[in-house]
Amino acid sequence: MVDGLLPIEKQSRPLRSLFLDLNAYFASVEQQERPELRGRPVAVVPVYAETTGVIAASYEAKKFGVKCGTMIRDARQMCPGIVILQARPSLYVEYHRRVLAAVDSVLPVAKVCSIDEMRFDLIGGERTPANAEAIALRLKEALRTQLGDHIKASVGIAPNSFLAKLATELKKPDGLVVLEASSLPTALLGLKLTDFTGINRRMAARLQANGIFNAEELCAASRPDLRKAFGGVVGERWWYMLRGYELEETETGRKSLSHSHVLPPELRNRDGCREVLLRLIQKASARLRANHLWAAHMQVSVRGFDRSWQTRLSLPPTQDTLLMNEAFMKEWKTSDFSKPRSVSVWFSELRPKTAFTPSLFDEVDDHRPLMSAVDQMNHKFGKNSVFLAGMERTKGTADEKIAFQKTELFVEGKGDHLFSMDDSVDTFRGLRANS
Numbered sequence: 001m002v003d004g005l006l007p008i009e010k011q012s013r014p015l016r017s018l019f020l021d022l023n024a025y026f027a028s029v030e031q032q033e034r035p036e037l038r039g040r041p042v043a044v045v046p047v048y049a050e051t052t053g054v055i056a057a058s059y060e061a062k063k064f065g066v067k068c069g070t071m072i073r074d075a076r077q078m079c080p081g082i083v084i085l086q087a088r089p090s091l092y093v094e095y096h097r098r099v100l101a102a103v104d105s106v107l108p109v110a111k112v113c114s115i116d117e118m119r120f121d122l123i124g125g126e127r128t129p130a131n132a133e134a135i136a137l138r139l140k141e142a143l144r145t146q147l148g149d150h151i152k153a154s155v156g157i158a159p160n161s162f163l164a165k166l167a168t169e170l171k172k173p174d175g176l177v178v179l180e181a182s183s184l185p186t187a188l189l190g191l192k193l194t195d196f197t198g199i200n201r202r203m204a205a206r207l208q209a210n211g212i213f214n215a216e217e218l219c220a221a222s223r224p225d226l227r228k229a230f231g232g233v234v235g236e237r238w239w240y241m242l243r244g245y246e247l248e249e250t251e252t253g254r255k256s257l258s259h260s261h262v263l264p265p266e267l268r269n270r271d272g273c274r275e276v277l278l279r280l281i282q283k284a285s286a287r288l289r290a291n292h293l294w295a296a297h298m299q300v301s302v303r304g305f306d307r308s309w310q311t312r313l314s315l316p317p318t319q320d321t322l323l324m325n326e327a328f329m330k331e332w333k334t335s336d337f338s339k340p341r342s343v344s345v346w347f348s349e350l351r352p353k354t355a356f357t358p359s360l361f362d363e364v365d366d367h368r369p370l371m372s373a374v375d376q377m378n379h380k381f382g383k384n385s386v387f388l389a390g391m392e393r394t395k396g397t398a399d400e401k402i403a404f405q406k407t408e409l410f411v412e413g414k415g416d417h418l419f420s421m422d423d424s425v426d427t428f429r430g431l432r433a434n435s
Contacts, residue, residue, distance in 0.1 A: 012181075013160075013184075013246075014127040016121065016127065016160060018107070018155060019120075022153045023152045024056060027056045028058065028152065029091060029095050031058060041064065041079050045087065046087055048086055049264065052072050052262050054069065061075070061079055065078050099147065122135075129180065140174070140176075154173060154176070156179070159179070159244035160246040184243050189216050193215065260343065276343050281328060284347060292352060293350045295319065297347065298328070303343070303344070309336050317351070
């Protein structure tokens with residue numbers, strides 16, 4: 001039995017899931033928007049600074065070894081002539097919406113997994129290999145005709161969503177891979193452990209400590225062995241997933257919220273770090289309020305080229321910016337870092353207020369009415385119409401970034417993230433109006 005389910009070894013394993021993964025999404029959108037970039041190596045970065053890491057690279061850049069995390073200065077050396085572009089989050093979100101509309105015209109989207117990934121359920125006659133492949137080709141054609149030739153995707157089809165997602169990684173770009181039950185788990189042999197979704201380097205080390213060094217040994221391991229290697233029932237789930245059995249998904253609530261910012265050169269000093277951190281605290285606490293969540297822990301960190309610093313604070317459950325600022329400023333006196341590069345704020349143990357037991361002894365000033373008024377003023381009159389003292393220099397920093405796991409941008413005020421386009425460009429085809 002697995003997670004309370006009855007034994008399922010004898011159940012049929014038809015093709016149930018189709019997974020679509022947009023290739024080099026941010027970079028591809030930029031190439032679609034700007035014809036002069038097509039065929040050229042492109043890297044998208046959050047901010048212009050030679051020590052900033054790449055967040056997306058075109059396939060032309062990937063051929064030179066440029067990938068997510070590569071620093072700009074290294075990318076320039078690896079790939080002379082590479083085009084470095086600052087990310088345009090609102091554009092990527094708008095394309096995401098158009099992608100959803102395009103694919104939904106072919107097959108209903110079952111789940112949006114991230115800004116560049118989505119899952120579809122196959123039913124009835126759609127589950128035959130020929131029909132499933134035909135649907136995949138129609139999805140690709142919908143992207144081409146409704147968004148443009150440079151928005152490509154890899155599609156994976158399998159008996160469960162885990163393997164369908166894995167199949168998208170087996171052939172890129174513009175791939176189409178079908179994993180039928182009869183080929184499992186043999187079709188997975190030859191993969192590295194870290195090729196499997198959910199196995200990072202730390203988990204790979206844990207598996208290796210339990211005698212599992214490659215895909216062959218992972219697939220050959222028994223359910224008890226996998227349970228031991230993974231440290232719980234999740235290992236037993238892996239045994240079923242590798243063989244194509246579809247298990248019920250376990251949904252979990254949001255556990256943390258974070259914001260980080262790579263410092264521009266003029267703010268790479270102690271005062272700049274403090275001011276940007278205050279800005280991040282205000283932004284993150286506004287997100288808590290918007291999502292009706294309270295936080296019990298806050299971690300603040302400064303990443304330095306020579307020496308880094310971080311501190312973790314326990315808070316009375318709160319979404320109060322002023323209380324968080326006071327706690328941060330007390331800890332800031334102990335900060336010890338050198339040559340700062342980036343800063344971050346991380347809130348954890350997030351719950352609705354009703355899930356916390358209030359303290360009988362700690363008296364906490366409640367500034368929620370004030371902070372709610374600030375939020376309302378910004379939403380009515382514009383972002384940063386009202387802001388806290390100490391943020392004058394940095395109120396315009398730390399714009400919302402679009403991570404791959406996100407599909408929407410948090411709006412801090414009226415006019416935030418409005419998408420505008422040049423009338424001379426057909427935005428979703430990248431064509432000049434007079435061409």
